[in-house]
Amino acid sequence: MDTNINAAVAALTSTFPNETSLNKDICAQHAHTTSHIPAQLPDAVLFAENTEQVAQAVTILAKHNCPIIAFGTGTSLEGHINAPMGGISIDLSRMNNILAVNQEDMDVVVQPGVTRVHLNQHLRDTGLFFPIDPGADASIGGMAATRASGTNAVRYGTMREAVMALEVVLPNGAIMRTGGRARKSAAGYDLTNLFVGSEGTLGIITELTLRVHGIPNHISGGICSFPTITKACEAVIETIQMGIRVARIELLDALQVKACNLYSKSSLPERPLLLLEFHGNEQSVEEDRRSFQEIAEDHGGTAFQWSIDAEERNKLWKVRHDAFWAASSLIPDASIFTTDVCVPISRLAECVDATQRDIAESQLISPIVGHVGDGNFHCLILMPNDKPDMEERIEAFCQRLSQRALDMGGTCTGEHGIGQGKRNFLAIEAQSALPIMQAIKMQLDPQNIMNPGKIFLDDNS
Amino acid sequence: MDTNINAAVAALTSTFPNETSLNKDICAQHAHTTSHIPAQLPDAVLFAENTEQVAQAVTILAKHNCPIIAFGTGTSLEGHINAPMGGISIDLSRMNNILAVNQEDMDVVVQPGVTRVHLNQHLRDTGLFFPIDPGADASIGGMAATRASGTNAVRYGTMREAVMALEVVLPNGAIMRTGGRARKSAAGYDLTNLFVGSEGTLGIITELTLRVHGIPNHISGGICSFPTITKACEAVIETIQMGIRVARIELLDALQVKACNLYSKSSLPERPLLLLEFHGNEQSVEEDRRSFQEIAEDHGGTAFQWSIDAEERNKLWKVRHDAFWAASSLIPDASIFTTDVCVPISRLAECVDATQRDIAESQLISPIVGHVGDGNFHCLILMPNDKPDMEERIEAFCQRLSQRALDMGGTCTGEHGIGQGKRNFLAIEAQSALPIMQAIKMQLDPQNIMNPGKIFLDDNS
Numbered sequence: 030m031d032t033n034i035n036a037a038v039a040a041l042t043s044t045f046p047n048e049t050s051l052n053k054d055i056c057a058q059h060a061h062t063t064s065h066i067p068a069q070l071p072d073a074v075l076f077a078e079n080t081e082q083v084a085q086a087v088t089i090l091a092k093h094n095c096p097i098i099a100f101g102t103g104t105s106l107e108g109h110i111n112a113p114m115g116g117i118s119i120d121l122s123r124m125n126n127i128l129a130v131n132q133e134d135m136d137v138v139v140q141p142g143v144t145r146v147h148l149n150q151h152l153r154d155t156g157l158f159f160p161i162d163p164g165a166d167a168s169i170g171g172m173a174a175t176r177a178s179g180t181n182a183v184r185y186g187t188m189r190e191a192v193m194a195l196e197v198v199l200p201n202g203a204i205m206r207t208g209g210r211a212r213k214s215a216a217g218y219d220l221t222n223l224f225v226g227s228e229g230t231l232g233i234i235t236e237l238t239l240r241v242h243g244i245p246n247h248i249s250g251g252i253c254s255f256p257t258i259t260k261a262c263e264a265v266i267e268t269i270q271m272g273i274r275v276a277r278i279e280l281l282d283a284l285q286v287k288a289c290n291l292y293s294k295s296s297l298p299e300r301p302l303l304l305l306e307f308h309g310n311e312q313s314v315e316e317d318r319r320s321f322q323e324i325a326e327d328h329g330g331t332a333f334q335w336s337i338d339a340e341e342r343n344k345l346w347k348v349r350h351d352a353f354w355a356a357s358s359l360i361p362d363a364s365i366f367t368t369d370v371c372v373p374i375s376r377l378a379e380c381v382d383a384t385q386r387d388i389a390e391s392q393l394i395s396p397i398v399g400h401v402g403d404g405n406f407h408c409l410i411l412m413p414n415d416k417p418d419m420e421e422r423i424e425a426f427c428q429r430l431s432q433r434a435l436d437m438g439g440t441c442t443g444e445h446g447i448g449q450g451k452r453n454f455l456a457i458e459a460q461s462a463l464p465i466m467q468a469i470k471m472q473l474d475p476q477n478i479m480n481p482g483k484i485f486l487d488d489n490s
Numbered sequence: 491m492d493t494n495i496n497a498a499v500a501a502l503t504s505t506f507p508n509e510t511s512l513n514k515d516i517c518a519q520h521a522h523t524t525s526h527i528p529a530q531l532p533d534a535v536l537f538a539e540n541t542e543q544v545a546q547a548v549t550i551l552a553k554h555n556c557p558i559i560a561f562g563t564g565t566s567l568e569g570h571i572n573a574p575m576g577g578i579s580i581d582l583s584r585m586n587n588i589l590a591v592n593q594e595d596m597d598v599v600v601q602p603g604v605t606r607v608h609l610n611q612h613l614r615d616t617g618l619f620f621p622i623d624p625g626a627d628a629s630i631g632g633m634a635a636t637r638a639s640g641t642n643a644v645r646y647g648t649m650r651e652a653v654m655a656l657e658v659v660l661p662n663g664a665i666m667r668t669g670g671r672a673r674k675s676a677a678g679y680d681l682t683n684l685f686v687g688s689e690g691t692l693g694i695i696t697e698l699t700l701r702v703h704g705i706p707n708h709i710s711g712g713i714c715s716f717p718t719i720t721k722a723c724e725a726v727i728e729t730i731q732m733g734i735r736v737a738r739i740e741l742l743d744a745l746q747v748k749a750c751n752l753y754s755k756s757s758l759p760e761r762p763l764l765l766l767e768f769h770g771n772e773q774s775v776e777e778d779r780r781s782f783q784e785i786a787e788d789h790g791g792t793a794f795q796w797s798i799d800a801e802e803r804n805k806l807w808k809v810r811h812d813a814f815w816a817a818s819s820l821i822p823d824a825s826i827f828t829t830d831v832c833v834p835i836s837r838l839a840e841c842v843d844a845t846q847r848d849i850a851e852s853q854l855i856s857p858i859v860g861h862v863g864d865g866n867f868h869c870l871i872l873m874p875n876d877k878p879d880m881e882e883r884i885e886a887f888c889q890r891l892s893q894r895a896l897d898m899g900g901t902c903t904g905e906h907g908i909g910q911g912k913r914n915f916l917a918i919e920a921q922s923a924l925p926i927m928q929a930i931k932m933q934l935d936p937q938n939i940m941n942p943g944k945i946f947l948d949d950n951s
Contacts, residue, residue, distance in 0.1 A: 133731060133836035176676045187674050189683075190651070205922045211832040212864045213648050214901035215637045215687055217908055217916050217945060218927045222650075222683035226676055243733045270594060272704045313774060371672040375594035403673045440675035447678055455678050461666045465934065466679045472933040473926065484678060 034115050037095035038073045041117060044089060048076045059100050059110060059118040063353075065364045065412070066108035066449055071098060071118040078123050080196060080204060080235040087233065088202030090117055096481050099229040101168030102144060105175055106367050107448025109228055113482040119233060121170055127151050128236070136193060136210055138238050141170020157241045160185035163444065164350045170234045175446040176226030180349070183269075183402030184276040184308065185242060187444070192225050196236035200474040210238060223469070228446055229480035231473050245276075245308035249318055250342040251335035253325045258282050258301040258385060258397070262378035264321075264328040265303065265401045269374050273320050274313075277306040278402040279349055282385065285356060285396035285409070292355030293348045298332050303401075304349055306342070356396045356409035363411045368427050368450075370434035371405040371443025380437055381406060384430055391426050393419070405443035431457070452486045495576050498556035499534045502578060505550060506543065511535045520561050520571060520579040524814075526825045526873070527569035527910055532559060532579040539584050541657060541665060541696040548694065549663030551578055557942050560690040562629030563605060566636055567828050568909025570689055574943040580694060582631055588612050589697070597654060597671055599699050602631020618702045621646035624905065625811045631695045636907040637687030641810070644730075644863030645737040645769065646703060648905070653686050657697035661935040671699060684930070689907055690941035692934050706769035709737075710779055711803040712796035714766070714786045715759045719743050719846060719858070722762040723839035725782075725789040726862045730835050734781050735774075738767040739863040740810055743846065746817060746857035746870070753816030754809045759793050764862075765810055767803070817857045817870035824872045829888050829911075831895035832866040832904025841898055842867060845891055852887045854880070866904035892918070913947045 042049045050056075051073045060068035077083045090097050096116025103110055112118065125142035132155050139148060146166045148159050161172060163179035171177075173195070178187035185191075194208030208214070208221040224231055255261035258280070265278055281289065281302045290297055305321065307314045322333060336342055348355075357365045372380045381397060388395045388408070399406025408430065412419045431441040431454040441454035456463060467485055470477075503510045511517075512534045521529035538544045551558050557577025564571055573579065586603035593616050600609060607627045609620050622633060624640035632638075634656070639648035646652075655669030669675070669682040685692055716722035719741070726739055742750065742763045751758055766782065768775045783794060797803055809816075818826045833841045842858060849856045849869070860867025869891065873880045892902040892915040902915035917924060928946055931938075 131834070131836070133727075134834040135731075136834070176674075176680075178674055178676075182674060189674070189680065199926070203922070203925075205926060207920075207923050209901050209919075210834045210899040211866075211895075211901045211904065212835065213639055213643060213650070213832055213866065213904050215639075215903045215905050215907040216901050216912070217687070217920050217923070218930060219637075219650065219680075219683045219687055220923050220926060222680045226678070226680055266594075270596075310777075312777075316771075316773075371674055373592070373595040373597070373671045374673065375592070405672075405674065434672075438671040440670050440672045440677050442676045443672065443674050444676050446676040451677070458670075459668075459678050461664070462668050462678070462681050464664075465660070465666060465681060468933050469679060469930060472929050 032094040034072050034095050037090050037093035037117065040089050040093065041073065041075060041086060044085065045075060045082065048078065048082065050074045059103065059120060061108045061111045063104060064106050064108065065366045066111065069111040069113045071112035072115045074118045074120050076120045076123050080198065083119060083198045083233055083235050084202050084204050086119060087198050087200065091201060091476060091478055094476050094478060097478050098480050099170070099174065099233045101141065101171030102166065104165035104167045105171060105448065106445045107450040109175065109446060109448040109483060111449060121168065124235065130155060131210070132157065134210060135241050135243070136238055137241055138236065139169050140236060141168060141234050143169050145169065145172065152241065156244050158244050159239060159241050161188055161191050164353065169237055169239070173225050173234055173237055174227065174229050176444070178400065178444045180277045180279055180400055182400060183278060184274060188225055189222060191239050192221055192237055193240055194238035195221050195224055195234055197224055197232040197234055199232045200476065200479050208238065228448065228483050230470060230484050231479060247311045247314045247337070248306060248308055248342065249314045249335055249337050250306040250345060251333060252297065252345065253303045253305070253330045254298045254332040255301045255303070256329045259378050259382045260328045261301040261303055262381050262401065264325045264330060266374055266377055267324045268321055269402055271320065271324065273317050274309070275305055275402055276308040277304065279304040280399045280401040280406065281352065282397040285352055285398045288355040288359045288396055289348050289352060292358055293351055295348050304345060352398045353409060356411065360394065360411050360413055362414045364414060366410040366412060366423050366427070367407060368430060369405060369407040369443050369445045370430055370439055370441060371403060372434050372437045372439030374404045376437040376439070377401060377404050380433060383433060384408065387426060387429060391422055393423065393426060403443060404439065447484045449483060452484065455484065456486055493555040495533050495556050498551050498554035498578065501550050501554065502534060502536060502547060505546065506536060509537045509539065509543065520564065520581065522569050522572045524565060525567045525569065526827045527572065530572040530574045532573035533576045535579045535581050537581045537584050541659065544580060544659045544694055544696050545663050545665050547580060548659050548661065552662060552937060552939055555937050555939060558939050559941050560631070560635065560694045562602065562632030563627065565626035565628045566632060566909065567906045568911040570636065570907060570909040570944060572910060574910070582629065585696065591616060592671070593618065595671060596702050596704070597699055598702055599697065600630050601697060602629060602695050604630050606630065606633065613702065617705050619705050620700060620702050622649055622652050625814065630698055630700070634686050634695055634698055635688065635690050639861065639905045641738045641740055641861055643861060644739060645735060649686055650683060652700050653682055653698055654701055655699035656682050656685055656695055658685055658693040659696055660693045661937065661940050669699065689909065689944050691931060691945050692940060708772045708775045708798070709767060709769055709803065710775045710796055710798050711767040711806060712794060713758065713806070714764050714791045715793040716762045717790045719762040720839045720843045721789045722764055723842050723862065725764065725786045725791060727835055727838055728785045729782055730863055732781065732785065734778050735770070736766055736863055737769040738765065740765040741860045741862040741867065742813065743858040746813060746859045749816040749820045749857055750809050750813060753819055754812055756809050765806060813859045814870060817872070821855065821872050821874055823875045825875060827871040827873060827884050827888070828868060829891065830866060830868040830904050830906045831891055831900055831902060832864060833895050833898045833900030835865045837898040837900070838862060838865050841894060844894060845869065848887060848890060852883055854884065854887060864904060865900065908945045910944060913945065916945065917947055
């Protein structure tokens with residue numbers, strides 16, 4: 030069957046006249062904007078109100094072989110929401126109800142358009158919180174689709190650990206439920222984890238059951254500076270190996286600290302910096318903090334500043350969360366190429382060090398920032414818009430970075446996902462597994478209408 | 491293509507003359523023996539020495555459409571290793587090498603025939619341990635295949651959390667690698683978790699990378715008795731909800747305690763009993779223990795006994811691990827029907843209470859024992875061999891038990907898996923997901939040679 034997008038748009042508009050938009054600005058808002066990957070607009074946007082509408086829309090669009098791209102908040106970084114073959118963006122932001130808070134079982138049921146900040150505001154009075162924090166106020170559906178993680182993952186895990194159950198609209202319009210609310214199950218294939226991280230290529234997530242956690246009695250946060258980035262990484266490695274239960278341990282290199290100071294008007298010492306947070310009771314937090322400080326001092330750590338004051342801590346984490354915007358504003362009129370890799374913790378110092386040298390040798394400008402407790406770090410590579418010839422050099426650098434991570438037993442992406450940007454790296458990393466991923470994709474979505482041109486290289490996009 | 495088992499056996503014997511056995515006793519040892527499910531023998535057993543042999547054998551057997559059943563230690567409980575359509579049992583017990591201990595990253599790489607006790611003995615001097623403990627000294631490959639968990643899961647998770655990467659021989663004989671050694675990855679579909687819990691129906695696991703943990707500085711274990719099973723469950727619920735970090739919290743009902751006393755010559759108080767263990771440093775363990783004791787006392791807990799002595803604790807856990815054998819010996823000459831369900835923790839007391847009443851009303855003899863911190867419990871139903879007419883009543887009881895768990899938002903199996911025994915329950919529990927599980931099975935194993943007759947009902951077995 031041939032793709033007929035015009036017919037698909039007409040059918041969609043006639044079924045959902047109030048929910049469908051063909052407005053070019055709206056379409057542009059639904060294509061990719063936060064990275065260097067050029068935007069590729071969908072032909073129309075459907076603002077879905079409920080699961081039944083999503084199912085009905087998918088059924089209609091499947092008839093016309095029309096590409097379907099699920100949209101949450103548009104904060105992903107690898108071109109996940111682009112429409113390289115055109116098609117319909119299904120915007121799930123109106124599906125933003127929190128359907129259940131099961132306080133006694135520490136789980137919640139939410140629609141995919143709920144954002145993580147919204148969820149945490151809602152939970153505040155229950156003593157519970159949802160820890161996964163990728164920085165941006167992303168939608169929970171999008172976070173599941175990209176297997177997001179972020180600053181708290183070192184202690185609380187990623188979306189892989191957080192998602193207990195899903196409702197998904199499949200490529201044929203059928204509604205499927207996976208998983209459940211029991212803490213564990215051995216009942217059949219783990220389809221929940223198959224859909225978590227599938228980047229909208231197997232179906233559209235329309236409901237999620239999430240594990241949440243008790244807000245810790247006591248939180249202490251702080252910073253510590255290091256003479257070199259290697260020393261900072263060595264302190265991280267030892268902290269993790271000693272089993273000190275950090276809730277967050279984030280690295281900013283000197284350039285990133287400088288960018289943050291400029292952007293956030295902060296006055297952090299402009300040297301390699303670790304930002305930390307400990308969760309627990311007063312005693313354990315104090316013990317953890319002290320153990321960390323000893324390790325840090327062994328590695329030349331100085332300028333410790335600690336605070337249990339929530340406002341001060343929030344200010345610090347706001348600076349951290351704005352690191353992306355701070356980096357992008359280092360050079361006016363520049364594009365930002367953001368990439369992430371993740372390596373076994375023992376190789377972290379070596380990998381970051383080699384990467385920093387590579388940045389210098391390649392004459393690139395790129396702050397490094399990372400969720401280093403997981404062995405995960407990001408390069409935020411800047412390309413002045415008057416130097417488009419840098420692109421080739423940047424791509425060669427990214428290639429070397431991914432290969433370096435793979436050579437160390439790591440992965441080409443710890444949390445950003447494959448999207449459009451890393452499809453060639455996945456082909457290297459997954460090699461023997463890729464045919465099976467493709468076989469599953471083919472079986473579930475034989476028309477290749479679900480987010481085509483993502484994850485896999487083989488569709489000429 | 492027709493199945494030709496004789497030709498398959500001949501081909502296998504000629505390729506692996508020293509590794510193939512047609513001996514009936516050996517075949518019988520490779521069919522199911524630890525539960526009520528009748529044994530169904532394979533036609534031959536291949537004792538595989540390495541991945542290449544497994545791949546070669548699968549390639550040969552696939553040519554003849556011959557069923558293949560992976561075998562570890564034979565300790566599963568739902569008929570997983572039976573050969574309802576005949577075929578070849580591939581015994582992986584000779585593939586028992588520990589290939590790497592990455593102490594600094596807290597992971598290990600093992601062959602599937604390594605057992606959990608063997609692994610922990612090997613790790614002892616490294617300060618690390620592998621926490622997943624289903625009671626039996628199962629093989630790691632089998633534990634992954636059935637998504638095993640056990641007593642430590644409340645703190646350390648199940649095989650879902652433990653397995654980082656796999657090598658798998660696929661139904662076409664190809665060798666696939668999934669996952670990696672990084673603590674997290676967003677690179678493509680999570681095939682690792684698709685194979686964990688797939689019960690040998692998608693391929694044969696030939697290598698595993700596992701997360702391991704630091705041996706806690708301090709361990710305290712103990713017991714506490716309760717006036718009723720409901721009170722015991724209420725204490726568990728509150729313990730979990732308060733966030734007390736129990737490493738183990740196990741329930742034995744009065745009948746199970748009696749069985750254990752008889753079998754293990756112990757003298758535990760013959761009332762509903764919780765067995766606990768706390769891991770941490772001296773201070774935190776003492777704090778946790780005290781918090782638990784307060785909760786327990788609120789629910790009528792008495793007869794507390796605590797010990798930090800390793801030998802005493804080991805004795806206690808030996809009693810717990812022998813619960814299955816203790817229960818089976820309650821009546822001489824009886825078959826044991828063992829089943830497990832798992833419910834959200836808030837429904838635990840209600841579910842256990844209703845189940846105990848159902849046991850009494852159904853005039854069954856069935857100790858209850860459970861990993862209750864996860865909301866997971868087992869019934870060990872005894873059927874005297876001179877009363878085979880009880881079987882129908884037992885099956886009706888199991889049906890009600892699963893339905894009760896499902897009605898409470900739980901699952902028909904927390905850790906035993908589906909195998910042959912729970913296929914009809916999976917059809918109820920997974921409903922909308924079952925067609926997708928079947929589609930994946932069909933796509934990866936179109937000949938249905940990998941452990942046929944397990945998980946799915948539709949193959950006339």
